[in-house]
Amino acid sequence: MYAQMVKTAGTGVKKPSEMTAQERDFQAKIDRNEKIEPKDWMPDDYRATLIRQIGQHAHSEIVGQLPEGNWITRAPTLERKAILLAKVQDEAGHGLYLYSACETLGVSRDELLDMLHQGKMKYSSIFNYPTLNWADIGAVGWLVDGAAIMNQVQLQKTSYGPYARAMVRICKEESFHQRQGYSIMMKMATGSKAQQAMAQDALNRLWFPSLMMFGPPDKDSVHSAQSMAWRIKINTNDELRQRFVDQTMPQMEYLGLTCPDPSVKWNEDKGGYDYTDPDWDEFFAVLRGNGPCNTERMAARVDAWDNGAWVRDGLMAHANKKAARVAAE
Numbered sequence: 001m002y003a004q005m006v007k008t009a010g011t012g013v014k015k016p017s018e019m020t021a022q023e024r025d026f027q028a029k030i031d032r033n034e035k036i037e038p039k040d041w042m043p044d045d046y047r048a049t050l051i052r053q054i055g056q057h058a059h060s061e062i063v064g065q066l067p068e069g070n071w072i073t074r075a076p077t078l079e080r081k082a083i084l085l086a087k088v089q090d091e092a093g094h095g096l097y098l099y100s101a102c103e104t105l106g107v108s109r110d111e112l113l114d115m116l117h118q119g120k121m122k123y124s125s126i127f128n129y130p131t132l133n134w135a136d137i138g139a140v141g142w143l144v145d146g147a148a149i150m151n152q153v154q155l156q157k158t159s160y161g162p163y164a165r166a167m168v169r170i171c172k173e174e175s176f177h178q179r180q181g182y183s184i185m186m187k188m189a190t191g192s193k194a195q196q197a198m199a200q201d202a203l204n205r206l207w208f209p210s211l212m213m214f215g216p217p218d219k220d221s222v223h224s225a226q227s228m229a230w231r232i233k234i235n236t237n238d239e240l241r242q243r244f245v246d247q248t249m250p251q252m253e254y255l256g257l258t259c260p261d262p263s264v265k266w267n268e269d270k271g272g273y274d275y276t277d278p279d280w281d282e283f284f285a286v287l288r289g290n291g292p293c294n295t296e297r298m299a300a301r302v303d304a305w306d307n308g309a310w311v312r313d314g315l316m317a318h319a320n321k322k323a324a325r326v327a328a329e
């Protein structure tokens with residue numbers, strides 16, 4: 001249970017000669033950069049890949065509320081509390097847009113949540129790490145939301161219309177989230193010695209897990225080739241990870257913090273930083289359910305679902321009563 005172990009291994013990209021006429025037309029539409037809409041014909045694997053990715057993305061938004069929600073009652077000022085509260089609410093909204101986009105593919109939100117609760121669908125590995133102190137909330141906004149945006153900006157151009165449109169608003173809000181995180185880090189990194197140490201400690205613990213968010217190295221990414229051929233993904237995992245490191249290093253220098261990767265170094269020839277990959281054994285262990293917080297996160301989600309049953313029942317009873325009244329008029 002809670003293992004996030006669903007196997008949906010890619011079957012490889014078909015050559016045009018191996019495609020049916022309908023598949024060739026579909027691919028041509030993608031290649032012309034046209035959007036695919038819910039009622040358009042699409043290959044079963046395209047639909048399944050989108051349900052997997054959008055569903056995982058939606059789950060990440062709502063599981064991602066947990067590590068930050070943990071700090072709402074302990075935010076250091078009323079202003080920080082109000083900002084954090086708004087951010088955590090935004091994440092619920094992101095989940096809502098993404099579940100709705102996923103539902104256009106013929107799967108219901110209840111089915112998606114059921115698969116999450118049964119450990120049959122994944123959510124982002126990052127949310128299986130704890131937020132131990134207030135500086136972690138800064139680092140989550142700066143690094144985790146920063147990594148999320150780096151991945152999601154390109155998804156605004158993804159081939160599936162409802163997903164691309166949902167990403168536009170999500171990206172705008174994520175960019176506010178990233179800035180609020182950086183603002184906390186600036187305060188901590190220029191504060192007392194103890195605050196500076198907390199900021200450095202948060203960076204030390206969250207740097208490598210943030211790099212993991214982009215997924216396994218390209219050579220181990222089972223879905224990238226097909227997802228890029230279908231323009232579900234626009235960039236590879238390694239391309240986006242590199243961009244993230246290049247964007248984040250100058251921000252880290254401005255904060256006066258030290259990268260926990262001692263080998264990180266600007267490489268003039270490639271025009272980017274050389275850096276050490278995260279520990280991929282740890283990444284796969286987290287995906288198998290063995291991260292520091294997997295059990296706690298899933299228990300919290302399942303509890304929220306079970307404890308919310310009376311709200312859902314009440315809303316359904318009200319909706320049915322209203323529909324019956326309208327039908328009787």
Ligand code: 3HC
Binds near residue numbers: 053
């Ligand atoms: N955490 C959990 N699972 C991951 C992962 C991660 N960081 N990275 C990859 N995986 C899983 C994949 O889902 C896949 O498993 P599956 O075959 O069982 O489904 C397997 O590892 C192999 O990886 P691939 O590279 O082949 O998989 P993808 O082509 O799907 O690429 C991805 C992975 C880049 C994460 C892609 O799915 C993607 O771009 N997803 C949309 C963005 C997303 O989900 N972001 C979540 C970030 S958190 C967030 O947005 C909340 C915000 O508030 C911070």
